Amino acid sequence: MSVAAESTAPAHASVTITNLHKSYGSVEVLKGINMTVEPGQVVCLIGPSGSGKSTLLRCVNMLETPNQGHIQVANHEVTDPDVDINALRQTIGMVFQQFNLFPHLSVLENCTVAQIKVLKRDKAQARDVALKNLAKVGLADKADRFPDQLSGGQQQRVAIARALSMDPQLMLFDEPTSALDPETVGDVLAIMRELADEGMTMLVVTHEMAFARDVADRVVFMDGGVVVEEGTSDQVIGNPQQPRTQDFLSRVL
Ligand code: ADP
Ligand code: MG
Numbered sequence: 024m025s026v027a028a029e030s031t032a033p034a035h036a037s038v039t040i041t042n043l044h045k046s047y048g049s050v051e052v053l054k055g056i057n058m059t060v061e062p063g064q065v066v067c068l069i070g071p072s073g074s075g076k077s078t079l080l081r082c083v084n085m086l087e088t089p090n091q092g093h094i095q096v097a098n099h100e101v102t103d104p105d106v107d108i109n110a111l112r113q114t115i116g117m118v119f120q121q122f123n124l125f126p127h128l129s130v131l132e133n134c135t136v137a138q139i140k141v142l143k144r145d146k147a148q149a150r151d152v153a154l155k156n157l158a159k160v161g162l163a164d165k166a167d168r169f170p171d172q173l174s175g176g177q178q179q180r181v182a183i184a185r186a187l188s189m190d191p192q193l194m195l196f197d198e199p200t201s202a203l204d205p206e207t208v209g210d211v212l213a214i215m216r217e218l219a220d221e222g223m224t225m226l227v228v229t230h231e232m233a234f235a236r237d238v239a240d241r242v243v244f245m246d247g248g249v250v251v252e253e254g255t256s257d258q259v260i261g262n263p264q265q266p267r268t269q270d271f272l273s274r275v276l
Contacts, residue, residue: 035062035224036097036114036192038083043092045078052078053089054248060193060241063222067235067256070245071271076228079245080195083226084115097192113141116186120198122178124170124185130157131166134185142189149188156184160214176207183214194218196227232276236260244268 038060045053052075060066068076081087083094085101085108094101099111124133134153138144144152157163160180170178179199186194196215200208212234219225219238229235235242235256242259244252244267252265260276263269 034097034192035222037062037095037224038193038226039093039095040079040083041093043079043082043094044090045075045082045087046090052248053082056092056245056248056250058243058250058253060224060226062224064240065219065223065225065227065238066241066243067239068226068228068243068245069230069232069235069259069271069275070251074245075248076245077197080117080197080226080228083193083195084112084117109141113189114192115195116189116191116193117195118179118182118186118197118199120201122170122175122182122202124178124181126170128169129166130162130168130170130173130181133170133181134188137185138188152188153184156187157181159187159217160184161210174207175203176210179203179207179211180214183211183218187218191223193224193226196225196229198228198230200229200231230275232260232272244271246271 040056040058043053043056044051056079070076078087082089083096089102096111097114099114100106101111128136131153134156135149138149138152139146154163154166157166160183162177162180165173200211212231216238239256241253242256243250244259246267252259252263252268259268260272263272
């Protein structure tokens with residue numbers, strides 16, 4: 024990649040999900056989901072455990088194959104059998120509840136390995152990009168540590184830096200703070216807020232209602248594999264209309 028290309032911020036992707044169905048065996052867990060994330064928007068996906076939130080996110084970057092429906096991410100037809108999976112995955116950064124760092128690699132190596140292997144960056148360039156993103160999450164001084172030497176919150180910040188080092192146009196977060204000690208949650212949410220402010224397109228599964236209320240452009244409430252209610256955070260969290268949404272919020276707020 025040329026220096027000029029690298030200094031240009033990546034465009035931010037849109038996501039369009041149309042009539043998405045996904046079954047495991049005879050159990051249908053997504054029952055016709057429609058959802059749109061505009062470029063630069065933050066959409067928070069909320070709902071009870073088992074409602075299909077993770078499955079939906081996993082369909083977006085092809086960790087799962089839908090049975091029916093259509094997903095488009097930027098110019099990629101995710102559900103086209105001929106989609107270029109590698110190109111698609113380069114567009115999308117994903118952060119999981121359980122960090123999923125490579126335990127045998129240093130923090131720096133965690134952030135460079137895919138840049139070198141997938142983006143074909145040379146080692147020095149990958150290192151520069153990784154250090155820039157580690158600095159962004161406040162962990163440049165931990166570059167030579169290993170994951171098990173870091174707190175959960177620090178590991179999750181490394182996972183975010185690793186995803187950002189691939190210059191994604193879309194970030195998927197699946198309950199990124201659910202496995203963290205309470206005192207480290209704020210640091211991770213602060214980084215996510217900063218990313219949102221920078222205009223990253225983000226689809227975030229979270230139980231952090233304060234984050235959803237402050238940061239989300241739209242909130243989608245899912246239950247039983249369907250979208251029950253969606254709107255602004257003021258609408259969905261502040262003034263929910265559907266009994267199922269009201270019931271869920273009364274338990275988590
Ligand atoms: P959520 O993230 O909202 O908690 P999930 O998407 O993880 O929900 O799960 C939705 C439903 O699909 C659950 O009933 C879950 O047990 C089921 N499920 C998820 N993954 C699999 C799988 N790989 N095989 C079978 N069932 C699954
Ligand atoms: Mg889940």
